[in-house]
Amino acid sequence: MTPHTAPRIEIDTPEALLAQIAGRLSEETDIVTALGAVEADIAQLIPFVHCDVCLLDRPGWLVSHEVGIRTRWSRASGRVDHAPIRDLLQGRCGHMLTEDATHDPRYTYPGASCEPILNHNLRSRVNVPLRVMGATIGTLNISDTRIGVYDAATVALAQQIADVLAPSFHILHMAERARRSGRAPEVGHGSEEGLRRGALELTQALEHERQRVGMDLHDQTLADLSRLLREVTAEPPLPRATLASHLSQTITDLRRIIDEAVPTLLDLFGFAHAVRVHLERASGDAATVLEVMDRTDGAPDQLDPTVRSALFHITQEAINNATRHAGASRITVTVDRSTAHTLTVTVQDNGCGIPATPARQSGLMHMRTRARLISAGLEVLADHGTVVRVALRVQS
Known part of the structure; x- marks a missing residue:
């Protein structure tokens, strides 16, 4: 069944359709069924003959998932430098739009994996980035066999769709990679x-x-x-x-x-340095004693970049809580291994502690959400102040 014949409920506004897409994605636990679940909704916003999502996988490689016409793109992983959308994946442009990809050298350069474009006459194409926390994790790609179907307004709408898809597809891709590597239990x-x-x-x-x-x-x-x-x-x-x-x-x-x-410091100088700089900036008080101890010889920097980023954001939020609300005179961040297979990050302060019913709970909610998404444990304890400890299972 193609997107043009798929049954769907007509909805008046793009906003309502985007909300419906987000709702459908929240019910899915794998990428293939998730894309299939929103296929008709995307087609109602932007009619297409072929639609696929490319996700960056291991370094230098990507994987594709498609609806509409089925092509070789989804049958095996491909190299980023051979992808027709390499300019977008490598950050050389903010989007790609063409009236006829079959005659556009950006898509059909020597060595490009462009056979589906040529074999299926995927002429009109719009490609926009999928981003999570500012980083490109892949692209949303929409194609039609007619020439000149899409324009700048299509690009803007495609980007709105991509912004809704990105978090869910990122999470599902992380879970899939974990299952492939044997690091995740069976999903119940x-x-x-x-x-x-x-x-x-x-x-x-x-x-x-x-x-x-x-x-x-x-x-x-x-x-x-x-x-x-x-x-x-x-x-x-x-x-x-x-x-x-x-x-x-x-x-x-x-x-x-x-x-x-x-958090560019995280990429440039590593986890411990980024935490130390954020702690100093967040404190802004020379009288507060600040300490960052890494007893693992840089173990967080060996993690998958997305997992490391989530771990940093949890630590960042814990530091913000300590500096803004606790009135602490001492804040310590410790990176350690509680066991050979468990990496822990602990943020401890000697402040007033967390109220039984805090007025603002979004920070705690975000920490718990990020911890759950990387399969980490999170504890928030009272111990002459507050202790926030996140524990992540890792390979020794």
């Missing part, structure tokens, strides 16, 4: 339900994070720049030293927003 009913809840909660958490960054930029950066403009154009203008000081503070605040959204 209870863990299926946990995976569904985790996918939905992460989708919501990512949307909240997007809104938070937008609000920070609007409420702080835009306001600061507007104030600077008034100060520069005032008669008489403020002294240059004062303007330079205000501009420097605006740059610092903007850098903080960027650092919180994309």
Whole structure:
């Protein structure tokens, strides 16, 4: 059954369809059935003959899952540097759009795995990135046999669809990789339900994070720049030293927003260094004693990048709670191995502790969600302050 003949319920607005896609994804526990579950909804938003999701797999390789016409793309993994969408996967462009891919050298360059494009006349194509926490994890690719079907409006709509798909497909791909490597137990009913809840909660958490960054930029950066403009154009203008000081503070605040959204230090210098820098920035108080101890010789940096990123975000949230709400004079982060197969990260402070009914629980919810999604245990304990400990099973 093709997307053009698949039965579907007509829905008035794209927003309602996108919400329906998110709801369907929360009920699925593998990529193939998940893509099939939303095939008709995607086709109602953007008619297609072929649609596939490419996901970055082991270094330099990708895997594809498709609906509509079935091609060789989903029969075996492929190399990123041979993919018709390599420019998008390698970050050289923000999207790809073509009226006729069969005559577009970006898709049919020498060595490209472009046989399905040529054999099935996949002419009109739109390709957009799938992103999680700012990182590209793959692409959403939509094709039609007609020439010139898609335009810039299609690109924007495809990106909205991709933003809904990305968290769930990322989680399902992580679970699939874990099963392949033998690191995950068989999925039972209870863990299926946990995976569904985790996918939905992460989708919501990512949307909240997007809104938070937008609000920070609007409420702080835009306001600061507007104030600077008034100060520069005032008669008489403020002294240059004062303007330079205000501009420097605006740059610092903007850098903080960027650092919180994309933890580049984690990629550049490793887990322990990124934690230490975040701890120092979050504290902002020279009187607070801060300590970061890694007793594992950099074990977190040997983890899958996505798992390491989730572990960092859990640690980051625990540090934020300690610095913003606990009134602590000492904060210690310890990376250790409780057993040969268990990596632990502990954030301990000597502050006032967590109230029995905290006014803001989203931070704790995000930590628990991220821990569940990487199959880690999370403890929040009272011990002359607060202890947050995440334990992750790893290979020795």
